Amino acid sequence: MKKVYKVAGFDFAIIMPDDERAWGTMQNYEPFVTEDTGNYIFTAELVDAMPDTTGKQLVVASNMRADMPRAEMYDWDGKWLFEFAPTMEAPVRVIMLTDKEFTYMKFRVLGGWRFSSDIVMKMMFACATTHRNTLMMHASVTMHKGKGYLFLGVSGTGKSTHSQLWINNIEGCELLNDDHPALKVEDNGEVRVYGTPWSGKTSCYRNIDVPVGAIVDLHQAKKNEIRRLSLPEAYAVIFVSFAGLRFLKEQADGYHTTNAKVVGSVPCYRLDCLPDADAAWLCHNTVTQ
Amino acid sequence: MKTRKGYTLRSLGKEFILVADGFEAVDFSRMISLNETAAFLWKEVEDKDFDADMLTTLLTDNYDIDRETAQNDVTAMLKSWAEAGIIED
Numbered sequence: 556m557k558k559v560y561k562v563a564g565f566d567f568a569i570i571m572p573d574d575e576r577a578w579g580t581m582q583n584y585e586p587f588v589t590e591d592t593g594n595y596i597f598t599a600e601l602v603d604a605m606p607d608t609t610g611k612q613l614v615v616a617s618n619m620r621a622d623m624p625r626a627e628m629y630d631w632d633g634k635w636l637f638e639f640a641p642t643m644e645a646p647v648r649v650i651m652l653t654d655k656e657f658t659y660m661k662f663r664v665l666g667g668w669r670f671s672s673d674i675v676m677k678m679m680f681a682c683a684t685t686h687r688n689t690l691m692m693h694a695s696v697t698m699h700k701g702k703g704y705l706f707l708g709v710s711g712t713g714k715s716t717h718s719q720l721w722i723n724n725i726e727g728c729e730l731l732n733d734d735h736p737a738l739k740v741e742d743n744g745e746v747r748v749y750g751t752p753w754s755g756k757t758s759c760y761r762n763i764d765v766p767v768g769a770i771v772d773l774h775q776a777k778k779n780e781i782r783r784l785s786l787p788e789a790y791a792v793i794f795v796s797f798a799g800l801r802f803l804k805e806q807a808d809g810y811h812t813t814n815a816k817v818v819g820s821v822p823c824y825r826l827d828c829l830p831d832a833d834a835a836w837l838c839h840n841t842v843t844q
Numbered sequence: 845m846k847t848r849k850g851y852t853l854r855s856l857g858k859e860f861i862l863v864a865d866g867f868e869a870v871d872f873s874r875m876i877s878l879n880e881t882a883a884f885l886w887k888e889v890e891d892k893d894f895d896a897d898m899l900t901t902l903l904t905d906n907y908d909i910d911r912e913t914a915q916n917d918v919t920a921m922l923k924s925w926a927e928a929g930i931i932e933d
Contacts, residue, residue, distance in 0.1 A: 786856045787877035794863075794875065804865060811854050811863070819857060 561589035562680060563689055563737035563749035563764070569676070571601040580668045583752040586762040596683045597653075599676060602661045605650050608636055615802065623710065624674060639674045641667060651675045655805065657682040677735060677753050681799035686809030688740040690817070691798040694770075696731040696748055697721045702768030703731055703748040704842060705738070707796040712773050713830050715757065720835035731765065733757035735798055738767065740816045769822050769842035772796075776827035779834045781841045789823035790814055845922075845931050847890050853883060862886070862930060876928045881907065882921055896922060 556573040559566055566589060571577060611629035625643050629636040634654055638647045649671035653660040660679050664671040681691035694705040695714035699721065706714045714733075721728045734755030736748050750761035772784070772792040784792065793814050800806055824842055828834035851862045860883035862876045878886060881903070888902055896918050903914040925931045 785877075786859045787861050787875070790854075790856055790861060791875050802865075807852065807863075807865065811852075815854065815856050 557591070558584075559589050559591040559595065560584055560587040560752070561762075562587050562751050563684065563739050565596045565680075565684055565687065565689070566592065566594060567676075567680065567683070568595045568598045569601075570598065575601065577601070577664070577668050577672065581672055581752075583673075583754070583758070583760040586760050587752055596687070597658050597660060597679045599660045599662060599679060602663050605652060605661070605663050608652075611636055624670075626674075637675070637678065639671070641670050649675055651678070653679065673753055677798065678800075680737075680751070682803075682806065684737065685799050685806045685813070688809075688813050688816075690738045690793070690810070690813050691751070692736055692738050692793075693734065693796045693798045694736055695733045696736045696750075698729045698731050698765055699725065699727060699768070699839070699843060701765055702843075703736075703765040704768050705736065705748060705770045706773055707770065707792055708773035709795075712775060713828075714773060715755070716830050717771075717773055717826075717828070717835065717838070720830070720832060721839060724832045724835050725839050730757070730759050731761055731763065733759050738813075738817060739764075740813055744816070744820065746817055746821050767817075767821050769824060770817075771824045771826050771838060771842060774825065774827045776829065778827070779829055779831075779837045780827045781824055781837055784823040784825055786818050788825070789818040792823065792825070793817060845895065845933050846893055847886065848930050848932050849891075851930060853878070853886055853890075855883075860886075876930055885921070 557568050557570045559568045608631050611631040614628045614630050617626045625640045627638045634652055637651045639649050640647050647665060648667040649662055649664050651660050651662040657679055662675045692705065694707050695718040696703050696705050697718045706717045708714050718730055718733065722730060731748065732750045732754050735751055735753035737751055739747050739749060741747060746767045747764045748767050749764040752760050754760055826838050850865050852865055854861050854863055858880060860878040862878060885899055885902055899918045900911065900914045903909055903917065904911055
């Protein structure tokens with residue numbers, strides 16, 4: 556059985572057996588189901604065996620923190636092979652093998668369905684859209700008066716908390732996505748933010764998009780302060796919050812082009828803040844002007 | 845001296861940044877911003893052997909600037925480039 560999904564205007568297909576129980580765990584994809592026009596940026600196919608990849612060459616191992624997912628990436632016979640685990644100590648839960656253009660991926664799940672399907676689809680989506688004017692970001696997004704405000708920051712900074720502070724204190728705010736929204740520069744130059752099936756711990760899988768009002772890089776501090784970022788600073792904060800593979804040369808040009816267009820038209824700020832209502836108001840009053 | 849390999853100069857309109865290619869690019873401290881003049885000099889000497897005199901001459905040949913001012917600018921710039929780790933001996 557094949558299902559087709561549209562995220563940020565891009566269609567992708569997932570192929571799994573009809574009776575695969577996994578379909579039932581993928582409720583977060585349901586709002587994005589679309590008509591099958593046969594035109595996909597990538598196809599993902601569930602398999603129950605992987606080719607023998609003995610002698611594969613490690614390209615990069617990534618684990619930023621003990622409680623964050625671990626990824627290993629190998630170069631195998633002209634393809635990328637990824638192994639993912641939910642934490643540093645956990646066993647590998649999913650293996651995926653993709654061509655280097657990220658158009659066709661096979662994945663084998665060893666355990667933990669929800670983690671496994673999300674991490675491989677996120678990776679494929681991020682890498683297949685980087686050269687299509689789109690950046691999958693690590694951010695929480697709140698909407699206010701028809702615009703989206705992206706809150707960035709390293710894990711644990713309080714991105715979700717800041718979104719909640721807007722929602723609880725400022726009338727007319729709604730959450731768009733709490734973890735991995737897609738930032739897209741449209742053909743007419745407008746920068747929009749799209750909901751995706753990937754929203755972290757918060758169930759917020761909204762198939763909607765709005766123009767971006769501002770991007771705010773959050774830092775924990777003892778008092779609330781906000782300032783506008785220069786172009787290079789804005790570029791840098793978007794660079795670190797990009798959820799794709801920054802280090803792949805094949806991705807770098809597309810990545811740069813989109814980032815440069817974003818910082819050229821969207822105001823970016825740095826907010827040093829406490830987790831309080833004053834921080835939300837200071838931020839709101841500055842960035843919605 | 846030489847420019848360190850593995851950096852790509854990227855334009856943000858009138859401002860420029862040097863971004864480290866490859867795996868180390870994850871480190872955001874390895875991104876250096878350059879103004880238009882510094883970016884011009886970087887492009888001229890990238891992957892070549894160069895010294896302060898060459899940069900000074902490039903400045904006086906291409907900009908309306910006297911040699912002494914150019915020398916001072918180049919000295920300051922090379923110091924910041926060395927601190928940023930984007931050049932090597």
